[in-house]
Amino acid sequence: MDNLTVFTEFLLMDVTGSRELQVLQGVLFLVIYLGALTGNLVTVTVIVTDTRLHCPMYLFISNVALLDLGSISVVVPRAVVNSMTGRKTISLPECAAQVFLYLFFSVVEFALLVVMSYDRYVAICHPLHYGLIITPSLCSQATAGSWASSLLYSAIHTGTLFRLPFTKTNVIQQYFCDISQILKISSSDVQFAESVILGVSVSLVLVCFAFMFVSYINIFSTVLKIHSVEARNKAISTCTPQLAILLLFLISGSVAVLGPSVKKPSLRNLLTAMFYTMVPPFVNPIIYCLRNREISAALGKMFNRFSVFLVKIT
Secondary structure, eight states, X not given: OTTOOOBXXXXXXXXXXXXXXXXXXXXXXXXXXXXXXXXXXHHHHHHHHOGGGXXXXXXXXXXXXXXXXXXXXXXXXXXXXXXXXXXXXXXXXXXXXXXXXXXXXXXXXXXXXXHHHHHHHHHHHSGGGHHHHSOHHHHHHXXXXXXXXXHHHHHHHHXXXXXXXXXXXXEESSSSOOHHHHHHTSOHHHHHHHHHHHHHHHHHHHHHHHHHHHHHHHHHHHHHTOOOHHHHHHHHHHHHHHHHHHHHHHHHHXXXXXXXXXXXXXXHHHHHHHHHHTHHHHHHHHHHHHHOHHHHXXXXXXXXXXXXXXXXXX
């Protein structure tokens, strides 16, 4: 035990040792990050500034946009700096903070997607009772509950993962502190505790998924019974973006959890990690702007006002 090495920092591995390719990777990450940053900030700005969008559904959408912005900001800026400077190390506290924040934002987003499925279920299947059921206080409680429960879950998960020192190795075969990689180099006691937590988590996720599945089945069965084409299209336009984002979230989460075990850096592993860390925050604003008619109209009006303002000042 006297010769046991306790690591206080981790070594993040690059896909390639070529300096030029590292810089190219950093530029690619930066472009994706700026796109996600712009898209999510525009989404939040449109919802906040347009009074017609001040309703529960768009409150949840703005929260999801902020969460997407937070989740990608936890991982990508540090990866960009590392790629540009050639730095590979990350301290133990920084790694723990990255795991905690990324997990926190992801869990809150999943919880809000569950709440949003219920909101759309009530709005389409019980429209006459929508104002009585989905009240401002209920929305505030659901949002606060999602954030609070996710904070508790992330704290327990991160505390369990980092409660014992790392003595096997400090090499993480990824460009960020990936949970599966950290678990692989953890002690057997931590791996057992994490397996229990993950088992409970999977059970809760399956229950939530079953709830959302039933909600959307009822939604689309009700939509198909609507005789008015305009009303049917409006109902579909409010549901399909949320359903698309839910599917993207579940697919990316499945890739993160069920993806192949990474033994050495490769282009495949890089693309897999990019898919579940960068694609959802980058694509979600595009889905909302293209598929939701109210947001599209509000976005068009905002750009028109901005164009008129530019003409006046020039």
